[in-house]
Amino acid sequence: MEWFISVSDKWIRNILWLLFKYTIFKQHCIKNFSISDVSSDNWYRWHNGARCFLGNISGESIFIKSDKYLWRLKNECDKGKLFEKACPLSSVKVMFVSTDFNYSYIVFEYINSVTLSEIFSSDSSFTNWDFLAHKIVEIIEKLYSINLIHRDFTPSNILVSLDGNGRFTEVKVIDFAYAVTLGDEYIDRYIGHTSLMNLGQGFKLEAFVWDDAYSALNILDTIESKSGKSIKDYKVKLNSFIGRLKWVYKE
Numbered sequence: 001m002e003w004f005i006s007v008s009d010k011w012i013r014n015i016l017w018l019l020f021k022y023t024i025f026k027q028h029c030i031k032n033f034s035i036s037d038v039s040s041d042n043w044y045r046w047h048n049g050a051r052c053f054l055g056n057i058s059g060e061s062i063f064i065k066s067d068k069y070l071w072r073l074k075n076e077c078d079k080g081k082l083f084e085k086a087c088p089l090s091s092v093k094v095m096f097v098s099t100d101f102n103y104s105y106i107v108f109e110y111i112n113s114v115t116l117s118e119i120f121s122s123d124s125s126f127t128n129w130d131f132l133a134h135k136i137v138e139i140i141e142k143l144y145s146i147n148l149i150h151r152d153f154t155p156s157n158i159l160v161s162l163d164g165n166g167r168f169t170e171v172k173v174i175d176f177a178y179a180v181t182l183g184d185e186y187i188d189r190y191i192g193h194t195s196l197m198n199l200g201q202g203f204k205l206e207a208f209v210w211d212d213a214y215s216a217l218n219i220l221d222t223i224e225s226k227s228g229k230s231i232k233d234y235k236v237k238l239n240s241f242i243g244r245l246k247w248v249y250k251e
């Protein structure tokens, strides 16, 4: 019952927002940043004050993520840019952040892709799983080289692009909202206990401890079972990273 109430509560909030706030939001986008053709993206999945939209700036497709928490957008922007510098091919370009109190949102380039979790649950056959494993190891190497800990390194935060023949062509990491670099302890005070409990769930080292290489190793296990081929060398490489850079929540 509790589950039903919280799910329907989310739906009611989203529908009310679409009915009463959406038009003003679109006006804000066009007036302040010349963002046209704004449309909602999977609105039924919106949660926790965060909403996603598609749009267009000077003919370029963009992806908008709005959030009531400006600190989360700013952190996502800062950490996303840090990663972009180190690993441009596996990152999504952050364009800007709107810091307007009622209309805070972040704007990214739009990536025509699906998430790795969708790939994992799909029945389609894919041919170059090796490429995926290679890219994931490369991403971890880059994250470690700049002491950046993503903390939510899960299949739903990895975007994969495909060509028409079931071949993976690009792999990108998204959602740096909770990422940290050494010395960022203050961020955890904003997040709260429950969200920290859930962050990286199913892929993290242990409760309140994050190690992206460990999360990536879990992902490689699924790649191995989906492909039916050994990717031992990639797993050995990732194993050598585990324990080198981890984040422990200090209350």
Ligand SMILES: Nc1ncnc2c1ncn2[C@@H]1O[C@H](COP(=O)(O)OP(=O)(O)OP(=O)(O)O)[C@@H](O)[C@H]1O
Residues within 6 Å of the ligand: 045, 050, 052, 063, 065, 092, 108, 109, 110, 111, 112, 113, 114, 115, 156, 157, 174, 175
């Ligand atoms: N730049 C982008 N281009 C295209 N699609 C994107 C882009 N960024 C994110 N997405 C899509 O939006 C979804 C949500 O993005 P993100 O993970 O950053 O937000 P979130 O707050 O974690 O939302 P959720 O909890 O619903 O996953 C992604 O799973 C992906 O499908």
Ligand SMILES: [Mg+2]
Residues within 6 Å of the ligand: 156, 157, 175
């Ligand atoms: Mg996400």
